[in-house]
Amino acid sequence: MLVQETREPQGEGESEWVACLTYKSIATATPRAQDIDALAERARARNRSLDVTGMLLFENGSFLQTLEGPPGAVAQLWSSIQRDQRHEHIEVLSEHMAASRLFSDWDLLLEGRFGDASATRARPAAAPPAVAEHVARLVELALNADDLALNTMMAGFAEQGWTSDAILTLLIEPAARALGDAWLDDQCSELDLTIALSMLQLAGHAVRYIPSAQSIRNSRYRVLLATAPGEKHMLGTTLLADQFLAGGWQVEMAFPESEEALTNQLNAQHPDAVDIGLSDAMPRQHALDQLRSTIAHSRQIVSEYPTVVSVGGRLFAEAAASALSVGADHARKSLAGISVRLAELVRQSRKG
Ligand SMILES: Cc1cc2nc3c(=O)[nH]c(=O)nc-3n(C[C@H](O)[C@H](O)[C@H](O)COP(=O)(O)O)c2cc1C
Structure with a gap:
């Protein structure tokens, strides 16, 4: 269902x-x-x-x-x-x-x-050879579930100036159709096809939110990755650091014991975005009121300088709580793609 x-x-x-x-x-x-x-x-x-x-x-x-x-x-x-x-x-x-x-x-x-x-359906007109080669490579990487190489390839295209729409329509969508053909021709199993399509989805997700690699690199956004005050489980917050570093962000970490410790750090650093994480293992329903108040105080501290506030943890991943319910701008359901999503939110907040 x-x-x-x-x-x-x-x-x-x-x-x-x-x-x-x-x-x-x-x-x-x-x-x-x-x-x-x-x-x-x-x-x-x-x-x-x-x-x-x-x-x-x-x-x-x-x-x-x-x-x-x-x-x-x-x-x-x-x-x-x-x-x-x-x-x-x-x-x-x-x-x-x-x-x-x-x-x-x-x-x-x-x-x-x-x-x-x-x-029998006519196949779409053949793509120019260079593009066709890229599509073939994408298909190979997706079938091998090589997400690291896929992401590197996507970042390379963005860096060469491909727009995200061009990457989607000239590369990702043809690759998806080529995968369908591979399945029809018995070159891969249904399971391979499903996994490969999910890989492409992730790659598409990443480029969708890259306005251009250049603008992200130039801006060097700064993020403060914090556990919620007093939260002992830091798995998600720690893993996030890799994501943001790979995305070219400057990363600061905080494992504050109290709300005051967190707001002091925000006041000193004025990051472009802050992510506040609850446990990824345990539902922390009782921590929501405290988190709402922490976010409200954090916003007062950084009121002169717009900071995008993101939250995460099991409660948000399972949709038992939402960004709105704690006054955040974003709730992450997974760690994947988070740095590009927050970059887009920061960019949008600057436009406003
Ligand atoms: C394999 C298969 C795929 C189908 N895909 C779609 C589809 O993508 N969109 C759609 O409107 N109907 C699709 N249908 C037809 C629907 O099952 C259904 O007959 C049609 O939407 C009318 O809906 P109704 O019977 O609730 O009025 C598909 C049927 C089959 C057998």
Whole structure:
């Protein structure tokens, strides 16, 4: 069952996260090419009206579909699709929230092999050789789940001046389709495909929030990574340091025993952003009131100088608390991509 989420009001300028669902199923009867065409045509119209994008693969009696869009819309489609008698043995392969779409240009990209050769989809026009090579490399890295090399590759493109839209439309989306082809051609398993698509999602997520590598490097944003006053679990805060250092930020750490110790440090450092972390292991429900007051006091301290306030910990990862409920600008659900998300929030706060 797809979890319905209401969007939590977050910092100004933050992009809408999309729900992303991938499943496989078996056709109950062998469909003819025109049956699939008719299904896809109706599906496209409905997906467009719901702002849902995605792809549908059909091969040897099996469907594989990815849907991405507003959580409510994806949930609505999903309940129709699950009831559909044209397929059975439906199995969800992955279900997550993502910061960017893999198929932004496609209401429903249809790929398939049918008995009727006339209906075989023409492949999109070939990309220029240099771009095609990049796409092939992306596919290889995604299939090897080599996220480090993928991120380095993305950072390299951003540095060469590629815009994030160009990276998405010329590289990531074609790579996703090439992965679909690899699955159709039996060159990889469904599991490989699912993992590789998630890898691309992360890479897409990263570039989505990079205005340009240059502007981030020039700005050298500063972040204070702090545990909530008195919090003994520092795993998340410690891991965050790697993320921010890799993103080119100047990082200061704080493990304050009291609210006063934290606000003193904020007053001395005036960072561009502060992340305050509760335990990633234990739910700290009782700590929320204290955290709200710490954030309110921190904002008074730095009122002359806008500081983006981010919070994290198990309560936020599990959506048991939100940024809004403690007066923060952002609540991290995971450590991934956090430095680029906060860079964008800092950039937006400067515009205001
Ligand atoms: C494999 C498969 C994939 C489908 N994908 C979509 C889709 O992406 N969008 C869509 O509107 N309908 C899709 N459909 C059709 C829906 O199941 C459903 O028939 C249609 O949305 C009408 O919904 P309703 O029966 O609730 O009125 C798909 C059906 C199958 C068998």
